[in-house]
Amino acid sequence: xxxxxxxxxxxxxRITTGDYTGSGYDRGHLCNSKxxxxxxxxxxxxxxxxxxxxxxxxxxxxxxVKLEDFGRQLAGQGNELYIxxxxxxxxxxxxxGHVAVPAQxxxxxxxxxxxxxxxxxxxxxxxxxxxxxPNSGSIGSDWRAYRVSVDQVEAITGFDFFSNVSSGIxxxxxxxxx
Numbered sequence: 699x700x701x702x703x704x705x706x707x708x709x710x711x712r713i714t715t716g717d718y719t720g721s722g723y724d725r726g727h728l729c730n731s732k733x734x735x736x737x738x739x740x741x742x743x744x745x746x747x748x749x750x751x752x753x754x755x756x757x758x759x760x761x762x763v764k765l766e767d768f769g770r771q772l773a774g775q776g777n778e779l780y781i782x783x784x785x786x787x788x789x790x791x792x793x794x795g796h797v798a799v800p801a802q803x804x805x806x807x808x809x810x811x812x813x814x815x816x817x818x819x820x821x822x823x824x825x826x827x828x829x830x831x832p833n834s835g836s837i838g839s840d841w842r843a844y845r846v847s848v849d850q851v852e853a854i855t856g857f858d859f860f861s862n863v864s865s866g867i868x869x870x871x872x873x874x875x876x
Contacts, residue, residue, distance in 0.1 A: 700725060703748040713747040717793035726753030726803070728783045730766045751785045752792060752799045754834050761831055761841035762803060768841065772809055778816075780808045785833065786854050804830045804851050806859050808871070820863045822870040830854065848872035 702712045718725050728749050734740040743749070753762065769779050785800025792799060809825040810816055828851045829844040831837060837844075848859055849872045860868050 711796045721792040723752035724758040725750045726758040756835045760839040765841035817862045826871045827876045
């Protein structure tokens with residue numbers, strides 16, 4: 699069940715499932731429930747409302763979920779994935795102005811074979827996947843249509859992904875489109 703994040707500081711609006719009622723938007727997981735099934739505590743955390751953003755059904759139930767499924771396939775093949783996701787831009791607000799509906803959703807994934815010392819195992823051959831998807835209807839179901847470079851996601855978000863990796867390797871893996 700979706701639940702309020704009571705760990706927010708006092709004065710912060712605690713978003714509820716009711717804030718999405720009648721909005722026309724899905725409660726879209728940033729970290730999917732199926733990706734946290736090791737124990738109940740981890741799975742419950744994915745239903746925390748601070749792990750949720752408003753997603754158009756065509757986005758959330760289309761290419762977004764297909765990419766999540768693809769990630770689980772990669773993990774099932776002996777890989778571990780680091781996944782970062784979020785929203786960008788603003789369409790408008792729901793919940794009486796308390797919840798921003800992003801214009802786009804984005805996700806960045808780095809894929810490593812299972813092992814240890816992760817940063818030292820990142821090479822110029824390491825696979826990275828990045829997407830930017832319109833948060834709107836009629837976008838199709840193929841996540842591959844929205845592939846971009848990690849550099850492009852960094853440009854729109856202002857984030858610096860994979861900053862612990864050497865700058866030479868980072869330039870290669872962040873500059874290409876998977």
